[in-house]
Amino acid sequence: MAGSDVVIVGGGIIGAACAYELARSGASVTLLERDELAAGASGRNIGFFGLPWDPVLDPMATSSLQMYLEVTADPPVPVHFDREPIGTLAIAIDEDDAAMVRDEAAAAGRAGLRAERLDAAGLKELEPEVTSDVSEAWLFHEGRRVDPGALTLALAELARRAGATIRHHLPGRRLLSRGETVTGVVTDDGVIECDTVVLAAGPWSTGLLRPLGIHIPVRGARGWLIQLSPPRPLLSHWVEGSARTLWRREVEPVTAGEFSEGVARDDIGAVIQPSPDGTIVAGTSREPALAWSAEDLHVARAVAGCAIRLLPALADAPVLGTWAGIRPMSPDERPFIGWLRHGLFAATGHGSEGVILGGGTAVLVRAMVQGREPPLDPTPFDPLRFG
Ligand SMILES: Cc1cc2nc3c(=O)[nH]c(=O)nc-3n(C[C@H](O)[C@H](O)[C@H](O)COP(=O)(O)OP(=O)(O)OC[C@H]3O[C@@H](n4cnc5c(N)ncnc54)[C@H](O)[C@@H]3O)c2cc1C
Structure with a gap:
């Protein structure tokens, strides 16, 4: 050639x-x-x-x-690439999450990005379908869909x-x-x-x-996504529940001993996209990818559960499909x-x-x-x- x-x-x-x-x-x-x-x-x-x-x-x-x-x-x-950010709502369910979201807001501020804390009324007005059972909510003025x-x-x-x-x-x-x-x-x-x-x-x-x-x-780290088809629009912003922290965690190798004993290493965090086509895509997870083909759907199910916790109306939305990809991680x-x-x-x-x-x-x-x-x-x- x-x-x-x-x-x-x-x-x-x-x-x-x-x-x-x-x-x-x-x-x-x-x-x-x-x-x-x-x-x-x-x-x-x-x-x-x-x-x-x-x-x-x-x-x-x-x-x-x-x-x-x-x-x-x-x-x-x-x-599709949003010409302007649609905004990202970061939800903390408990106090640990809240501390992380505050850290994220501080980091965003240092990077010159705007983030504002929402009270319960502000959250309800911005995204009425998001659970009100939250410890803290922040709106980050960033996040495009591509x-x-x-x-x-x-x-x-x-x-x-x-x-x-x-x-x-x-x-x-x-x-x-x-x-x-x-x-x-x-x-x-x-x-x-x-x-x-x-x-x-x-x-x-x-x-x-x-x-x-x-x-x-x-190192390969598998992540699952699930696509849902709610009968009506549920969101207009990205919604995240401690997913950024999940992205930042290092993927430790699994030893043969742990593998033989069936040790699970799946971390789950929610990030939900209101897709331009009216569907919802929810993720995500992180686990060492030992086999390139996906083994079973238990992590995908957990991802769905995590998304439903943030957006309860998703429980009734038909599932269109689920798939995984493998991220090329560096330490x-x-x-x-x-x-x-x-x-x-x-x-x-x-x-x-x-x-x-x-x-x-x-x-x-x-x-x-x-x-x-x-x-x-x-x-x-x-x-x-x-x-
Ligand atoms: C669930 C999930 C959610 C994510 N969300 C985001 C996000 O919102 N935003 C973001 O920025 N990133 C996100 N990522 C990460 C992002 O997808 C990856 O960082 C990115 O796709 C890596 O691109 P790449 O081209 O390096 O690798 P890949 O997309 O893996 O491409 C490598 C290509 O090389 C090919 N290949 C392999 N071996 C050979 C060979 N020997 N010869 C020829 N071809 C070969 C493969 O078939 C593959 O197509 C996400 C990842 C996952 C799994």
Whole structure:
């Protein structure tokens, strides 16, 4: 097969955004997706876009916002992306939750985002269907809805129009190297030689690195979502019950001993989206993904229970479906972006915020791969920072 300047392995939001940025800068790009585009977490997440409160991640998210607003203003395929935030209602059921929500409000304030505490009447007026059995409620003036699968397709399509070759159902089987330099990717259609491989294979990235003796601690964490069809609109804001804290917790590995004894490691927290199509999508959970295919539905049931606790009217809403995705987690909830070896660049480990960070990641990848001044400090994202 003909060579490319860059081969991107993985057709999720990160791979597609990188293909878009690199192709429109004139690089010859081939993107390999072993399945369909957005087959991984990028097509299976809840589509929350909000600026993070981590000052290290904020510039990257701001850069994503700029890219997504541009791309979705005139997209090559239909993509929903709220032009303005619809707002997020954070609900604390008990005193522990309340302390966490107050911390979140303080962090949001430091990041320059507005948050206001609601009294019982304010909560009732804002979202009458939300339970009144709460210890505290806050309104954060952030949170857009994005259709993440459609955004991934749109970015890949724009990359294609800029000259990229998009190959789906073609896995990168192995990375080729000559000495210490990575020189291409082995596929079922032959070898593709290139100057740079960008590894954006989400939680599957580590499997391609192991034969080269490179280890980056990306761990898969499964998250469940459930889609419901209430007969009438129930919400107009995002609703969260301690979900942000859940996103921030590190996913510890499960030992064989714990596995053999059936130790469960599922954390559940509620985040509820009033979808533009009138349905409700509720999540989410976090558990180590030991098998790529989902084992059973008990976590999905618990997610539904958690959502019903916040929004009691959901109990009568028909279930349209439930699905899970696997987040590529890093131990510090910051992605791995940077050179692993000559010819091999990492763009993975975006955890719970891959959509929020995808566009900004691509802008950084493009600058670093092309040897230009990075638009933001890449040091916190060094893929070899854990040794
Ligand atoms: C339930 C849930 C809710 C979430 N909610 C949000 C949210 O609201 N906002 C947000 O920003 N983030 C959210 N996330 C996180 C977000 O989905 C991920 O961070 C993001 O999708 C990761 O993108 P990625 O491109 O790195 O990985 P993936 O989407 O996993 O893409 C990797 C791709 O690589 C392909 N691949 C793997 N191996 C190979 C190979 N050898 N050759 C070729 N292709 C290969 C896979 O098939 C896959 O398509 C959520 C995740 C989950 C699970």
